[in-house]
Amino acid sequence: xxxxxxxxxxxxxxxxxxxxxxxxxxxxxxxxxxxx
Amino acid sequence: xxxxxxxxxxxxxxxxxxxxxxxxxxxxxxxxxxxxxxxxxxxxxxxxxxxxxxxxxxxxxxxxxxxxxxxxxxxxxxxxxxxxxxxxxxxxxxxxxxxxxxxxxxxxxxxxxxxxxxxxxxxxxxxxxxxxxxxxxxxxxxxxxxxxxxxxxxxxxxxxxxxxxxxxxxxxxxxxxx
Numbered sequence: 001x002x003x004x005x006x007x008x009x010x011x012x013x014x015x016x017x018x019x020x021x022x023x024x025x026x027x028x029x030x031x032x033x034x035x036x
Numbered sequence: 037x038x039x040x041x042x043x044x045x046x047x048x049x050x051x052x053x054x055x056x057x058x059x060x061x062x063x064x065x066x067x068x069x070x071x072x073x074x075x076x077x078x079x080x081x082x083x084x085x086x087x088x089x090x091x092x093x094x095x096x097x098x099x100x101x102x103x104x105x106x107x108x109x110x111x112x113x114x115x116x117x118x119x120x121x122x123x124x125x126x127x128x129x130x131x132x133x134x135x136x137x138x139x140x141x142x143x144x145x146x147x148x149x150x151x152x153x154x155x156x157x158x159x160x161x162x163x164x165x166x167x168x169x170x171x172x173x174x175x176x177x178x179x180x181x182x183x184x185x186x187x188x189x190x191x192x193x194x195x196x197x198x199x200x201x202x203x204x205x206x207x208x209x210x211x212x213x214x
Binding site for chain 1: 044138211
């Protein structure tokens with residue numbers, strides 16, 4: 001058995017504004033804590 | 037030791053609903069000098085990011101991380117002149133880089149409230165529409181011209197279209213620990 005600890009992956013769901021040439025509604029999903 | 041470094045990686049996929057730009061100028065720059073019909077427009081940007089995240093200790097919040105990495109954006113804007121027999125789509129796919137910060141505050145063992153700010157930059161772009169294209173490096177294909185006979189260039193296309201260029205963002209949401 002490997003003794004390497006398992007990294008916990010977090011799922012982030014976000015909503016907000018992208019403030020470029022014209023402000024826009026934005027949605028994002030991200031998977032964090034990969035590797036490391 | 038690698039296992040003790042506060043460094044990890046993350047993948048993100050996002051979508052923004054955008055005002056695609058100036059319909060009249062887009063038509064002049066990419067299509068023709070017609071003005072008939074009533075303009076309708078809609079646009080969106082898909083973005084993909086791969087970031088390195090560096091966790092740091094901070095007061096109040098459960099977790100704070102700086103992030104930075106590569107970006108890929110896919111812009112599409114549709115302009116339709118109802119009654120004017122004109123319907124065209126402008127697209128631009130671009131690589132970029134970005135940085136940001138993300139803070140989370142745990143509310144249960146599995147759920148956190150999360151806020152993120154970021155700044156993305158897409159330095160090199162090409163806008164495509166119908167049979168024309170305009171690149172930020174100055175390359176143009178089938179460019180039109182204004183009423184004075186001046187050929188349209190990148191600045192005109194960039195002015196007409198709201199593709200991402202320098203893109204700040206502010207997002208709030210939830211983090212779930214499976």
